Amino acid sequence: MIGVQGGAAVAVGAEGGRLGELYExxxxxxxxxxxxxxxxxxxxxxxxxxxxxxxxGRFRDLRNPDAFGAYLRTTVVNLARSHFRRRxxxxxxxxxxxxxxxxxxxxxxxxDMWQALHRLRPRQRAAxxxxxxxxxxxxxxxDILGCAVGTVKxxxxxxxDQLRGQLQRSE
Amino acid sequence: xxxxxxxxxxxxxxxxxxxxxxxEDVLRRxxxxxxxxxxxxxxxxxxxxxxxxxxxxxxxSETTSPGPLRPAAPxxxxxxxxxxxxxxxxELTQRQVAEGHVPLWTVPEQVAGFYVRDVMGWDLADAxxxxxxxxxxxxxxxNPTVSDIRTRLIMALxxxxxxxxxxxxxxSSAETDAISLxxxxxxxxxxxxxxMVVAGRLLSEEPGLxxxxxxxxxxxxxxxxxxxxxxxxxxxxxxxxxVQGAPVARIAVHRGTDDEILALTxxxxxxxxxxxxxxxxxxxxxxxxxxxxxxxxAAQARDWEALRALISDKGFTFSxxxxxxxxxxxxxxxxxxxxxxxxxxxxxVLETDPGFERGVFxxxxxxxxxxxxxxxxxxxxxxxIHAEEDVRAFxxxxxxxxxRLGIDQNGTWVFFVAGD
Numbered sequence: 001m002i003g004v005q006g007g008a009a010v011a012v013g014a015e016g017g018r019l020g021e022l023y024e025x026x027x028x029x030x031x032x033x034x035x036x037x038x039x040x041x042x043x044x045x046x047x048x049x050x051x052x053x054x055x056x057g058r059f060r061d062l063r064n065p066d067a068f069g070a071y072l073r074t075t076v077v078n079l080a081r082s083h084f085r086r087r088x089x090x091x092x093x094x095x096x097x098x099x100x101x102x103x104x105x106x107x108x109x110x111x112d113m114w115q116a117l118h119r120l121r122p123r124q125r126a127a128x129x130x131x132x133x134x135x136x137x138x139x140x141x142x143d144i145l146g147c148a149v150g151t152v153k154x155x156x157x158x159x160x161d162q163l164r165g166q167l168q169r170s171e
Numbered sequence: 172x173x174x175x176x177x178x179x180x181x182x183x184x185x186x187x188x189x190x191x192x193x194x195e196d197v198l199r200r201x202x203x204x205x206x207x208x209x210x211x212x213x214x215x216x217x218x219x220x221x222x223x224x225x226x227x228x229x230x231x232s233e234t235t236s237p238g239p240l241r242p243a244a245p246x247x248x249x250x251x252x253x254x255x256x257x258x259x260x261x262e263l264t265q266r267q268v269a270e271g272h273v274p275l276w277t278v279p280e281q282v283a284g285f286y287v288r289d290v291m292g293w294d295l296a297d298a299x300x301x302x303x304x305x306x307x308x309x310x311x312x313x314n315p316t317v318s319d320i321r322t323r324l325i326m327a328l329x330x331x332x333x334x335x336x337x338x339x340x341x342x343s344s345a346e347t348d349a350i351s352l353x354x355x356x357x358x359x360x361x362x363x364x365x366x367m368v369v370a371g372r373l374l375s376e377e378p379g380l381x382x383x384x385x386x387x388x389x390x391x392x393x394x395x396x397x398x399x400x401x402x403x404x405x406x407x408x409x410x411x412x413x414v415q416g417a418p419v420a421r422i423a424v425h426r427g428t429d430d431e432i433l434a435l436t437x438x439x440x441x442x443x444x445x446x447x448x449x450x451x452x453x454x455x456x457x458x459x460x461x462x463x464x465x466x467x468x469a470a471q472a473r474d475w476e477a478l479r480a481l482i483s484d485k486g487f488t489f490s491x492x493x494x495x496x497x498x499x500x501x502x503x504x505x506x507x508x509x510x511x512x513x514x515x516x517x518x519x520v521l522e523t524d525p526g527f528e529r530g531v532f533x534x535x536x537x538x539x540x541x542x543x544x545x546x547x548x549x550x551x552x553x554x555x556i557h558a559e560e561d562v563r564a565f566x567x568x569x570x571x572x573x574x575r576l577g578i579d580q581n582g583t584w585v586f587f588v589a590g591d
Contacts, residue, residue, distance in 0.1 A: 023193035032184035041187060052193075053200040113179055132173065133180040160172060 019056055026069050027052065030076050036129045037080040039118040047083060051075040073134070074144045077126050084122040109167075116166040124159035127152050199256070199389075200289070252327065253419045253437050254286045254342035257389055261329065261341060268339050276339040279326045283310035286324060286342050290421075291432040308340070320349045320375055320424060320434040347434035349375035349424050350382065357438035361386070364412035367440075369422060370405040381428070382406070385421040386440070388414040393541065407528075411544050417442045455525065458582030459532050463521055466576075466584060470517040475502070478513070481584050488586040497587075517587065519556045520576050531577040531585060538575035542566040 027048055034044035055071055117125060123145065130141040131152070138152045145152065255261040268276050275281035280300045287293045287300070297316040303309040308326040313319065325343045344357060352371040361367055369384045384406040385394045391414050423435040455463075462481065469477035479498050489497035501512040526536030533539050535556065537549045542565050545553075553562045557573050565571045576587045 019198060020193045023197070024191075027193075028187075028189045031189045032187045035187045036180055036184055044187065045189065048189075049194065049197045052197050056197075110179055110182075113175065114183065117176075117179075128176070129180060132177050133184060160176075163176070164172060 019052075022056075022068060023052060026072050029069070030072050033073060033129065033134065034076050034080060036133055037077065037122070037126055038083065039114070043083070047076055047079045048072075051079055077130070077144050081122050081126060112167055113163065116163050119166065120159050120162060124155045124162070127155035128159045131156055196260075250417070251439060252329070252341040252343055253345065253439055254282070254290065256387075256419070261339075265329070265339055279308050279310050279340045282326065282340040282342065283312055283324045286345075287312050287314070287322075290437075291322070291423075291435060292430075293432075314433070317431060318377065318424075318426070318433040320347060320377070322347045322434040322436075344439075345435055345437040347424060347436050349373060349377075349380070349434050350422055350436050352422065352436060355420065355440060357440070360441045361410055361414075361418055363410055363414050363442075365410050367408045367410050367420075368405065369408060369420065370403075371422070372402045373404065373424070374402075375424070377426075379427050380433070381425045383423050383425060384408055385423070386410065386418040387421070388416055388418045390415050391543075409540055409544065411541075415442075455532060456580075456582075459578050459580075462578045462582045462584055463534075467518060467521045470513055470521070473513055475513070483583045483585060486585060488588050490588065490590075516556065516574050517576070520574050520587075522555065523552050531579050534576045538571045538573070540571075542569060542571055 030048045030051065031041075031044050034047045035041055038044055038047065051072055054075055055068070117128070120128070126145060127141055130136045130144060131138070136144070138149045138156075141152045142149045145155075147155075250258045250261075252261065255264055264276055268274065275285075279302055283300050284295055284298065287298050288295050291312075291314075293314050297314050299313045299315060301311045303311055303323070308328070310324045310326060312322045312324055323346045325346070326340045327343045328338055329341045330338050350371055351374050352369070354368055354370050355361075367386060371382075373380055373382060382404045383394065385392060386408055387393075388411075391411050393408050393411060417439050419437060419439050421435055421437045423432045425431060426433060465481055466478070468474075469481065475498050482497055487497065490500055494500040504512050505514075520534050523535035523537075525532045525534045526539035527533065528539040535552055537545060537553055540549070545566065550562055553565075553571075553573070557565075561573060565573060572590055574587070574589045577585045579585050
């Protein structure tokens with residue numbers, strides 16, 4: 001939640017026990033994935049917290065609680081994609097008020113690639129991150145993105161081509 | 172390229188370190204969501220059992236309703252806003268705004284956006300937010316992707332200590348034209364350990380709408396399921412005995428059993444009275460008692476045909492698995508050797524104390540309550556039906572999904588079922 005999570009207290013005691021254990025076990029990996037999808041650490045934490053809220057709310061419905069990590073991964077990917085859709089609404093205000101994103105801290109070749117990655121369409125970027133960072137198969141990636149395996153192949157292939165193109169233009 | 176990309180992604184991921192334990196905000200929002208989801212799950216079960224819900228209000232008035240709890244005098248003042256949810260969150264937000272962060276809190280539409288996203292669960296891209304002209308600041312929120320019903324968010328400009336730099340907008344209350352409430356009204360008192368009655372009418376003509384109720388405190392949440400089937404609704408929400416402070420009431424409009432919120436009315440109530448207020452004893456009307464006695468006799472005599480004669484030919488729920496004949500199904504469970512339905516479970520269920528929910532007397536009473544608020548007596552009562560580990564599983568799941576039996580206001584046996 002914007003505006004409060006920065007200083008939010010942590011939950012203690014038995015009430016937060018089970019949820020707390022799940023959070024401690026899965027949140028760090030989920031935040032890394034969200035960061036790769038969004039390029040923004042604070043946003044990544046926001047998305048992961050939202051993902052946990054949604055999954056905790058439905059936790060009893062999960063047929064296989066051991067698969068919590070997989071559910072979480074899918075939820076994070078979907079929330080990230082949803083974020084980029086609604087950002088169209090917020091971007092207008094932010095730009096009008098002059099709150100532009102911070103410039104990269106580490107310019108150079110790797111940073112160019114990082115920037116280029118975040119200029120890809122969210123779905124392309126998600127496919128690449130799931131394949132190259134999470135090491136998921138094309139079928140697993142297709143499951144998460146809700147598309148055909150062939151679409152994953154196309155997203156990754158074209159995404160890589162675009163990355164190459166952008167990097168060549170920046171040289 | 173592939174290798175460079177993999178290395179880059181791994182290195183970037185390694186830069187991110189998440190410290191810690193679950194933030195309180197995440198836990199609080201999870202509780203709220205779970206309360207609504209649990210309530211909706213209950214609504215699915217009872218909705219299936221009843222087929223159509225009628226006459227709950229009349230039944231309540233003639234039997235067991237404790238009525239609204241309104242102690243004579245209000246006690247103290249409480250935090251007046253519903254969003255941010257607590258004074259601590261509001262003050263923290265003000266500090267962050269004063270330091271130049273999160274400037275969106277100074278814009279009413281943006282604060283309304285946070286509210287519809289975080290409380291109502293809308294995708295911001297779907298929300299239409301318009302500031303109403305004239306008078307106090309009101310943002311009208313609609314989500315055309317789900318409904319045309321409007322929610323008006325009444326905003327307040329909240330001044331902080333340092334000066335105008337930390338003025339932010341907070342949401343004082345929310346109102347929807349789709350609901351007319353009879354009780355409670357903003358500021359009504361809530362007594363810990365009692366039950367809160369929330370009653371009113373659905374005014375929207377959209378078909379299939381239902382209403383759910385959630386009360387949320389800083390340390391707890393309580394919910395009541397989505398009720399449909401007619402324009403009137405009446406919810407009885409158990410108020411936990413250990414709640415602190417004044418709760419926020421959310422009366423939300425849904426479509427059927429979908430948990431998506433189409434619109435809502437929300438306001439803050441007042442804390443009042445002492446903990447441990449007694450709950451009126453549940454009186455079982457004669458026609459319900461007669462049906463219970465007949466069921467118990469049939470079970471004890473292992474008379475399947477007598478049991479069959481008591482099964483309603485419309486809307487009886489006994490399985491969520493697509494079975495068609497309850498007697499055949501229960502016999503099969505018994506023949507498989509691990510579910511003694513007739514000789515053990517049915518009598519055990521009927522020997523417990525009943526609860527009352529949505530026009531139906533339900534055995535055991537614990538099936539109508541949030542497992543988080545079961546006391547040792549509740550757990551002991553359930554021990555007659557379920558194994559200890561099953562009871563623990565209900566508590567961990569936040570939902571009783573064990574065996575329960577319902578008889579409606581006409582004395583009709585409407586469900587005997589386990590599962591979720």
